[in-house]
Amino acid sequence: MLSTDQITAFIAAAEHGSFSAAARSLNKAQSAVSHAIQNLEIDLGVELFDRSARSPSLTPAGKVLLRKAHALQQTRQEFIAQAASLNGANETEICLAIAQSVWDLPLLEVFREFEQKYPYVTLELLDPGSSDAAELIRSGRADIGLMMEQEIYPKGFRFSGIGYARLLPVCHPDHPLVAQQPVSHQQLRQHRQLLASNRNPDDRSHERHLLSPDLWRFESPHVMLEAVCAGLGWAFLHESVIREKHSNGELTVLQLAYQQVDAFQGIDVIWTEHKALGSAGQWLLNRLQAVRGNSPLPDA
Template sequence: MFSIEQLQAFVATVETGSFSAAARHLGKVQSVTSQHIINLEIDCNATLFTRTGRYPKLTEVGKKLLPQAQALLSQHQRFKNSAFALTNHTPNEITIALDEGIPFQKLTNIISELELKYPQTTLEFLSASSLDIIDMLSNDQALTGVVFSELIIPDFLDFECIGAVKFDLYIAQFHPLATQVCKNIDDLRMYRQLLIRSRNTLTSSFQLKISPDIWYADNYFLLLELVLQGHGWCLLPNHVATESVQNGSLIKLPLEFKEMGWLANVDVLQHQRHSNQDEFKVLRNLLRNLL
């Protein structure tokens, strides 16, 4: 009979690349992890990994079973979170983490409505990069996050898209690129790029590394200051750049391809342990009006 432990060992081995790394990831000794996989192979009557090389490699049978194992583990996690929520009362304090690159002019009205409905709840607001906010949600430092969409979101988080923010490429008005029209993206490789990354040095899935010379910051307003001082070019949310563009200190990068910026989707993230509770549903519904 298959067990959750067997599936966890199977998926962890694929994701980490070896039996020993999977054991470390699961907090078990390697012999236990290896035995779980052997037992799973016996139960499936099939070999899931070839073991002839230095690292285990999925067989064709293993490749077919992997997505089903991942789906079962995801559903198992959701079941555990749903069971936890049955006896878990709404917390007295809700921490909302926000990416600074998202406009929040309407946040005051949203929070006022939440306060009227739940006057006894204490609210805390944190600001961080989107990737840092995902980490905060993972360890309950935050209970709701408003972030730019990432390609990979942990299975234990529920999410919905509430809109999008327009980004464009910007430089200081005295930067060398201000006096020429870039014909293609290769022209940008010759100049320093300024880029957002998290405090654990991860970069967003939509923040492309183009130049070999890169400086980093963990929020868009610091990135703006670096751009204004002429330290490089960068991608900024338009609302962050508006004031500097209006006073002439910042300009959109002159481009032959006029639209090299893009729209970044904005998501509301909540842990599965809380997302079905009334207060979190109300908050999620209010945040739909943010953009």
């Protein structure tokens, strides 16, 4: 009969490339991992690994069954998390990681509803950079996150799109680009660009908007906004970040010659099945998935 230990050993060996490395990752003896995989092969009636070389490699059947093993493992984790959420217990504290660029969402309304429904549950709100919310969820530091969408999330993540944020090119009203509107790619490249960044060296999603070789990087969009208003360069910033400065005339939204429609970036609420939510956390997650953003700038 198949066991979860067999499935776990199979996945670990496939991901780490050897039985010894899999054993170290699982904090088990190599013999225990080898026996688990051998017994799994006997139970299934197929060879999962080719052991003819120094390091075992997946057989064609092993490659197919690895995908099924991942699905089985995820289903088990979801089953455990769902059972934990159905026990009726409320958490004493819930931690949310909310990226700075999504604060334009009507979150305070959600928090007021939450306070009335769960007055004895403490909320902790973290203020991470562009995509650092995902790392806080992965590490278990936060329970739920709100952030700009990523192309790929870590394994075990769940996400739900809740709308879009408009990304606008902006600069100081006295910046040379203002007199050159509508501006081209070439004109933008001739001036310093201020670019959003984050602490994850593997996440290069922010570079999709990189145009100028003269570049300054900022983790905080609000610090970058102040730099734009000080005339230190131009930048792509989310509408929610620039709203007040734009209405006060402290910055200008540039017209682009090469783009006829506005650029939009998705906003996701994220969580992981590895960490069970109680009834309060599940209510908050469901409520956040129903959130929608504000209307765009009227004169941008």
